[in-house]
Amino acid sequence: xxxxxxxxxxxxxxxxxxxxxxxxxxxxxxxxxxxxxxxxxxxxxxxxxxxxxxxxxxxxxxxxxxxxxxxxxxxxxxxxxxxxxxxxxxxxxxxxxxxxxxxxxxxxxxxxxxxxxxxxxxxxxxxxxxxxxxxxxxxxxxxxxxxxxxxxxxxxxxxxxxxxxxxxxxxxxxxxxxxxxxxxxxxxxxxxxxxxxxxxxxxxxxxxxxxxxxxxxxxxxxxxxxxxxxxxxxxxxxxxxxxxxxxxxxxxxxxxxxxxxxxxxxxxxxxxxxxxxxxxxxxxxxxxxxxxxxxxxxxxxxxxxxxxxxxxxxxxxxxxxxxxxxxxxxxxxxxxxxxxxxxxxxxxxxxxxxxxxxxxxxxxxxxxxxxxxxxxxxxxxxxxxxxxxxxxxxxxxxxxxxxxxxxxxxxx
Amino acid sequence: xxxxxxxxxxxxxxxxxxxxxxxxxxxxxxxxxxxxxxxxxxxxxxxxxxxxxxxxxxxxxxxxxxxxxxxxxxxxxxxxxxxxxxxxxxxxxxxxxxxxxxxxxxxxxxxxxxxxxxxxxxxxxxxxxxxxxxxxxxxxxxxxxxxxxxxxxxxxxxxxxxxxxxxxxxxxxxxxxxxxxxxxxxxxxxxxxxxxxxxxxxxxxxxxxxxxxxxxxxxxxxxxxxxxxxxxxxxxxxxxxxxxxxxxxxxxxxxxxxxxxxxxxxxxxxxxxxxxxxxxxxxxxxxxxxxxxxxxxxxxxxxxxxxxxxxxxxxxxxxxxxxxxxxxxxxxxxxxxxxxxxxxxxxxxxxxxxxxxxxxxxxxxxxxxxxxxxxxxxxxxxxxxxxxxxxxxxxxxxxxxxxxxxxxxxxxxxxxxxxxxxxxxxxxxxxxxxxxxxxxxxxxxxxxxxxxxxxxxxxxxxxxxxxxxxxxxxxxxxxx
Numbered sequence: 001x002x003x004x005x006x007x008x009x010x011x012x013x014x015x016x017x018x019x020x021x022x023x024x025x026x027x028x029x030x031x032x033x034x035x036x037x038x039x040x041x042x043x044x045x046x047x048x049x050x051x052x053x054x055x056x057x058x059x060x061x062x063x064x065x066x067x068x069x070x071x072x073x074x075x076x077x078x079x080x081x082x083x084x085x086x087x088x089x090x091x092x093x094x095x096x097x098x099x100x101x102x103x104x105x106x107x108x109x110x111x112x113x114x115x116x117x118x119x120x121x122x123x124x125x126x127x128x129x130x131x132x133x134x135x136x137x138x139x140x141x142x143x144x145x146x147x148x149x150x151x152x153x154x155x156x157x158x159x160x161x162x163x164x165x166x167x168x169x170x171x172x173x174x175x176x177x178x179x180x181x182x183x184x185x186x187x188x189x190x191x192x193x194x195x196x197x198x199x200x201x202x203x204x205x206x207x208x209x210x211x212x213x214x215x216x217x218x219x220x221x222x223x224x225x226x227x228x229x230x231x232x233x234x235x236x237x238x239x240x241x242x243x244x245x246x247x248x249x250x251x252x253x254x255x256x257x258x259x260x261x262x263x264x265x266x267x268x269x270x271x272x273x274x275x276x277x278x279x280x281x282x283x284x285x286x287x288x289x290x291x292x293x294x295x296x297x298x299x300x301x302x303x304x305x306x307x308x309x310x311x312x313x314x315x316x317x318x319x320x321x322x323x324x325x326x327x328x329x330x331x332x333x334x335x336x337x338x339x340x341x342x343x344x345x346x347x348x349x350x351x352x353x354x355x356x357x358x359x360x361x362x363x364x365x366x367x368x369x370x371x372x373x374x375x376x377x378x379x380x381x382x383x384x385x386x387x388x389x390x391x392x393x394x395x396x397x398x399x400x401x402x403x404x405x406x407x408x409x410x411x412x
Numbered sequence: 413x414x415x416x417x418x419x420x421x422x423x424x425x426x427x428x429x430x431x432x433x434x435x436x437x438x439x440x441x442x443x444x445x446x447x448x449x450x451x452x453x454x455x456x457x458x459x460x461x462x463x464x465x466x467x468x469x470x471x472x473x474x475x476x477x478x479x480x481x482x483x484x485x486x487x488x489x490x491x492x493x494x495x496x497x498x499x500x501x502x503x504x505x506x507x508x509x510x511x512x513x514x515x516x517x518x519x520x521x522x523x524x525x526x527x528x529x530x531x532x533x534x535x536x537x538x539x540x541x542x543x544x545x546x547x548x549x550x551x552x553x554x555x556x557x558x559x560x561x562x563x564x565x566x567x568x569x570x571x572x573x574x575x576x577x578x579x580x581x582x583x584x585x586x587x588x589x590x591x592x593x594x595x596x597x598x599x600x601x602x603x604x605x606x607x608x609x610x611x612x613x614x615x616x617x618x619x620x621x622x623x624x625x626x627x628x629x630x631x632x633x634x635x636x637x638x639x640x641x642x643x644x645x646x647x648x649x650x651x652x653x654x655x656x657x658x659x660x661x662x663x664x665x666x667x668x669x670x671x672x673x674x675x676x677x678x679x680x681x682x683x684x685x686x687x688x689x690x691x692x693x694x695x696x697x698x699x700x701x702x703x704x705x706x707x708x709x710x711x712x713x714x715x716x717x718x719x720x721x722x723x724x725x726x727x728x729x730x731x732x733x734x735x736x737x738x739x740x741x742x743x744x745x746x747x748x749x750x751x752x753x754x755x756x757x758x759x760x761x762x763x764x765x766x767x768x769x770x771x772x773x774x775x776x777x778x779x780x781x782x783x784x785x786x787x788x789x790x791x792x793x794x795x796x797x798x799x800x801x802x803x804x805x806x807x808x809x810x811x812x813x814x815x816x817x818x819x820x821x822x823x824x825x826x827x828x829x830x831x832x833x834x835x836x837x838x839x840x841x842x843x844x845x846x847x848x849x850x851x852x853x854x855x856x857x858x859x860x861x862x863x864x865x866x867x868x869x870x871x872x873x874x875x876x877x878x879x880x881x882x883x884x885x886x887x888x889x890x891x892x
Binding site for chain 2: 015057060061063064067095097098099100102103106107126129130133136137140141144147152155156159160163164165167168169170171173174175176177178179180181182183184185187205207210211212213214215217218219220221222225273274277278280281282284285288289310312313315316318319321325326
């Protein structure tokens, strides 16, 4: 007799002792869904989803009644694979229920492996489980060493072996919390322009907007997601020099200077492609969900996006009671582009794109805007060049087509 | 004088395997795992209740990360692996056709990468929310998820509820991937291990039902009432707890040593970057700002506080994985961890993250300590004696229910003849609905029954049917 369990749970303790009624019932429901799909095609998706869900739950109930039986586990595995036949397969047009099929396939495979495992002698069961534990933590090890500089072998094993497992299970985190150094928070500010020419700011996140703290923290993560940047040394010196020249010219044309203190090499920060796609998606969301405050008929025509770093006050700053964390000069915005309502970047050639647009407290001049040749008054004034930049008109006119219909489609 | 036997080489080789076997496969009391289930379940419900306010914003068709973008990540995002030779840049194969070149150029515009340099494309993501995008169905599916999370928390149908809960937690995470933070990372780990282990074997409705059924069966067979005071130790419970323990040690260790790459952790100023971060710290309290300003006035004091906090954080995270395994230092490590996470919750606003970490930390609490804590709840509770006739089905059901829910051994059950009666410590004899009313008030496991008994008429009638007794209303009708 094989000891079929790592731990024998007496059936006496089970409220229900017979797993087969729920398993058979589940198989029937799953079989009906699979048969429907086979005969009638991908019609009645809701009905099939309900049949499959109830069927899989019923089979799961059978497993919970007798979890250590190879027959039960094997039948459950078969039910899982059969359930995949009841789910929309990928076609030329779309991918069907691909991720649900993946989920079900993984569960069915796991049940099949367990069905084999429970038939083995105890020493072999423990050996296999031990191996699985080592493999699991081996994957965790490749994940925690995935942050550069990383070992080549860890990268290779992750890429070629562990990636599907870790991504599927969401175990891909490196746990490098606040390392190498804790940094300032990143915010997302959007200058939303409407058809009547007016515009307003959408500033994310704002603590007061969220009933629960966790919702606010999710917005912080959302804004942080656009903070994945290319290292400037990867962009090439010539490219950066060209960018700098364009920036200096733009400063002369618009009066928006580079930041006088921050290293010029840190004033140009281009996001990685992932972050660019997120920006595009966020712009679409803002365009679809932002309403004109006074006239609901006005539609959004474009969204200017800024990644804003909220610098942390130093202890020396704290000494002056006039200094406050919400002072405008503590915000360091980087222009991320102007997007149309479909999330398309409209000004890829804009000289300010990915550049820091400063908010500065500068010495006030007798004749404002007249340059360095005019005398100083001895006072300081706030120069919000971000507002100046936001209000710059686009070089190309924006054409709205079928605005009303699109607005109705956007409403959930 | 006895000589110490020399260990044979084979015994020396066996020792690591025996130690491994003891570490992973010794049966353990599932009470700790079940307690973690309750804590984690409550946190999971809270986190996913919060999604109710953000369902369309984070998961819907016009979400911040909308379906076209997430699908690009799922199907097209390139994965660049390391070069398998010493050449950092691979030799690229020429394009097989003009169409392939055009496709590659389109890919390069999209992803700023030659597709021939990618090992593969796409991500292994799975989520119900990739497929449920109809705004009418989203709240229903969300409600179903919350329902199963509630079942998981109370431990009803735990094996199924745990799997469904894990699937739902994974679904929210994979769909709203740009809104995740440390709390989600820890939550999925905790729920995964709770799903793998017998987290419903104790402190659960499943356990209550099992106790009821065991007692009922024993009474039916005329056997003595079984002692169900503690659940059976299980190997699977130990495996799940060990997985949590090892994973937590990895988290702390990696979090600690990765900080050593940062200059502010060495200079002792990293703590300031967290407590003075406006978006995280409680600046909405005026006294908090005042405290920081006051601290900044004295440099020596500021440096002492910040350096201590910074160094203590790194030191704790690095030594925890080693010191927590030794009994003399275990409680010190546990308490230190709780203090650190409490500070993170208060000073950085990361309450749910801290709660999840503390939940995971319970894996290190010895089951005896947890039992002592739980037994304190039942201290000085009222004591009773219940007499019942095992031949009467209703009375047997009552005795089974009482024994199942009497987790603090308040009721001594004894077979007798005649109607079921409850004798209090003061000698009071109670029968019928008075019996169950008193027990429902006194037995903490039966408190939910008060909700049923409170229903006017219905409650007492339902109880009378269960106990096989005449209801007071039937008595008064007969009398009339």
